[in-house]
Amino acid sequence: MVERLGALVIDNVTALGNFVLFLGTAVWCAVTPPYKPRLVIRQVRIIGAESIVLVGLIGAFTGMVLGLQGYNTLRRFGSEGALGTVVALVLVRELGPVLAALMVTARAGSAMAAELGSMQATEQVDALAVMAINPIQYLVSPRVIAGVISFPLLTSIFDVIGIWGGYLIGVGLMGAPGGSYLNGIAQNMSGHDIMSGLYKALVFGLVVMWVCCYKGYHAQRMATGVSRATTEAVVLSSVLILAWDYFLTSILL
Amino acid sequence: MAAVEQNGNGPLAIEVRALRHRFGRQQVLNGVDLDFPRGQITTIVGPSGCGKTVLLKHLNLLLRADSGKIVIDGVDVTRLGNRGLDEVRKEFGMLFQAGALFDSMSVFDNVAFPLVENTRLGREEIAPKVREMLANVGLEGMEAKYPSELSGGMQKRAALARALIRNPKLLMLDEPTTGLDPTRTGSIHALVRHTQQRFGLTVVMVSHDVPAVFEISDHVAFMHEGRMRLSGTPAEVTAANDEVFNRFLAGRAAGEEQGASAL
Ligand SMILES: Nc1ncnc2c1ncn2[C@@H]1O[C@H](COP(=O)(O)OP(=O)(O)OP(=O)(O)O)[C@@H](O)[C@H]1O
Ligand SMILES: [Mg+2]
Numbered sequence: 214m215v216e217r218l219g220a221l222v223i224d225n226v227t228a229l230g231n232f233v234l235f236l237g238t239a240v241w242c243a244v245t246p247p248y249k250p251r252l253v254i255r256q257v258r259i260i261g262a263e264s265i266v267l268v269g270l271i272g273a274f275t276g277m278v279l280g281l282q283g284y285n286t287l288r289r290f291g292s293e294g295a296l297g298t299v300v301a302l303v304l305v306r307e308l309g310p311v312l313a314a315l316m317v318t319a320r321a322g323s324a325m326a327a328e329l330g331s332m333q334a335t336e337q338v339d340a341l342a343v344m345a346i347n348p349i350q351y352l353v354s355p356r357v358i359a360g361v362i363s364f365p366l367l368t369s370i371f372d373v374i375g376i377w378g379g380y381l382i383g384v385g386l387m388g389a390p391g392g393s394y395l396n397g398i399a400q401n402m403s404g405h406d407i408m409s410g411l412y413k414a415l416v417f418g419l420v421v422m423w424v425c426c427y428k429g430y431h432a433q434r435m436a437t438g439v440s441r442a443t444t445e446a447v448v449l450s451s452v453l454i455l456a457w458d459y460f461l462t463s464i465l466l
Numbered sequence: 467m468a469a470v471e472q473n474g475n476g477p478l479a480i481e482v483r484a485l486r487h488r489f490g491r492q493q494v495l496n497g498v499d500l501d502f503p504r505g506q507i508t509t510i511v512g513p514s515g516c517g518k519t520v521l522l523k524h525l526n527l528l529l530r531a532d533s534g535k536i537v538i539d540g541v542d543v544t545r546l547g548n549r550g551l552d553e554v555r556k557e558f559g560m561l562f563q564a565g566a567l568f569d570s571m572s573v574f575d576n577v578a579f580p581l582v583e584n585t586r587l588g589r590e591e592i593a594p595k596v597r598e599m600l601a602n603v604g605l606e607g608m609e610a611k612y613p614s615e616l617s618g619g620m621q622k623r624a625a626l627a628r629a630l631i632r633n634p635k636l637l638m639l640d641e642p643t644t645g646l647d648p649t650r651t652g653s654i655h656a657l658v659r660h661t662q663q664r665f666g667l668t669v670v671m672v673s674h675d676v677p678a679v680f681e682i683s684d685h686v687a688f689m690h691e692g693r694m695r696l697s698g699t700p701a702e703v704t705a706a707n708d709e710v711f712n713r714f715l716a717g718r719a720a721g722e723e724q725g726a727s728a729l
Contacts, residue, residue: 336566
């Protein structure tokens with residue numbers, strides 16, 4: 214019993230150690246030559262550029278529903294003029310980074326875990342190693358860098374489209390005062406609000422790529438191993454996004 | 467035994483000594499001893515699942531042994547760190563049993579990959595080399611195809627082209643002809659032999675094409691139950707008249723007939 218408990222603890226500590234070591238190696242490989250700008254650009258295209266439409270769509274609907282709910286709530290207090298501030302702060306500080314990160318996890322993170330998993334299963338990762346190419350440097354580091362670049366950009370797009378979505382519904386449809394919607398944002402939103410949202414996005418980019426690459430890279434070498442790795446990557450990423458969101462909020466507040 | 471050659475130009479390219487590896491309860495390599503002479507073709511044969519691929523993965527340093535040692539060009543590679551490994555591996559060409567082509571790249575890019583990544587050659591210099599190599603393996607005109615669009619045998623040949631493109635000093639081939647028709651098998655064997663002689667390569671080959679492969683091999687080792695049961699020139703191995711080896715040969719012949727009649 215004690216023995217089994219001990220083995221369990223050791224297994225988990227080892228796994229956690231490997232998980233941390235994996236990111237350490239990826240970051241180390243990212244800062245040591247040979248640099249692979251071509252691969253980073255390609256990943257920015259896959260993670261970032263190809264997610265813009267989806268993130269924009271989700272951003273629009275999120276902003277629209279905030280406009281609707283916000284208007285109806287604020288009207289009870291007679292303060293429809295604060296709608297712009299509320300929508301913008303909620304989006305920029307909270308929903309933008311979190312929802313954009315969740316969407317990119319679902320879209321690009323899962324694909325990444327599956328791709329790396331099947332490369333592992335078909336020995337393509339071994340083939341890289343035998344050609345004297347460090348697989349972490351070639352496969353993982355560019356994705357981590359691309360995640361850290363793409364997530365803040367996608368979050369900004371999400372925020373801007375969301376704010377206009379809120380304007381469209383709150384002002385256009387429900388009739389909140391348009392001037393105070395925009396002025397409120399300009400007056401009440403500080404640089405700190407914007408930066409704290411972008412910091413979050415940056416951390417989420419790192420965490421999502423880290424988890425998805427780790428799960429894919431360490432997938433068992435068979436079809437079910439790949440599918441399990443994909444599921445675990447998405448679930449763990451989502452949980453970590455929300456957990457980190459809480460911690461970051463309490464630090465950055 | 468170890469101190470004989472330290473200069474990297476001795477008569478042996480690879481020495482394997484008392485190599486052991488177990489997966490869980492299964493002792494796959496159980497004290498493998500084998501010499502691979504420089505500039506010659508050494509072929510490992512043996513029943514499916516006896517550990518040939520595992521041995522090859524030790525030679526190219528993808529797996530670490532539990533005990534024993536591997537000396538490549540006078541260097542004990544079982545103790546090398548990552549950087550040292552990459553130095554040794556720069557001389558390797560490896561054909562994986564299942565090809566291991568990069569499925570996100572075209573055949574051309576796959577074959578060009580080792581040159582693009584590990585040399586300073588420009589695109590204009592690489593392209594003719596790649597075309598020539600693809601022609602050598604009978605894949606001319608397939609440059610733009612993706613691995614998923616090729617047959618199994620064609621994938622193998624593309625992977626062989628990738629293994630050969632950088633003129634490695636040490637070529638490792640895991641079943642280069644399995645799944646090819648007899649004509650192709652013959653031409654791949656001829657290509658391996660020709661390349662080996664032209665560049666003086668050391669070739670390590672795992673093959674099921676017994677006895678066809680004996681014709682091009684300088685040395686043959688028969689692997690059985692995790693160790694080398696027989697090794698020597700093809701003539702010596704055949705002349706040894708070993709009971710297990712004969713059963714292996716007979717079993718393969720019988721298996722092939724059964725396979726043929728089942729079709
Ligand atoms: N990663 C692994 N984990 C656990 N067991 C393994 C692993 N790789 C190989 N084995 C086991 O080692 C044994 C030898 O496998 P290996 O792939 O070397 O066979 P082989 O001689 O190449 O056979 P074949 O001719 O069919 O390719 C097999 O019984 C296999 O189950
Ligand atoms: Mg094998």
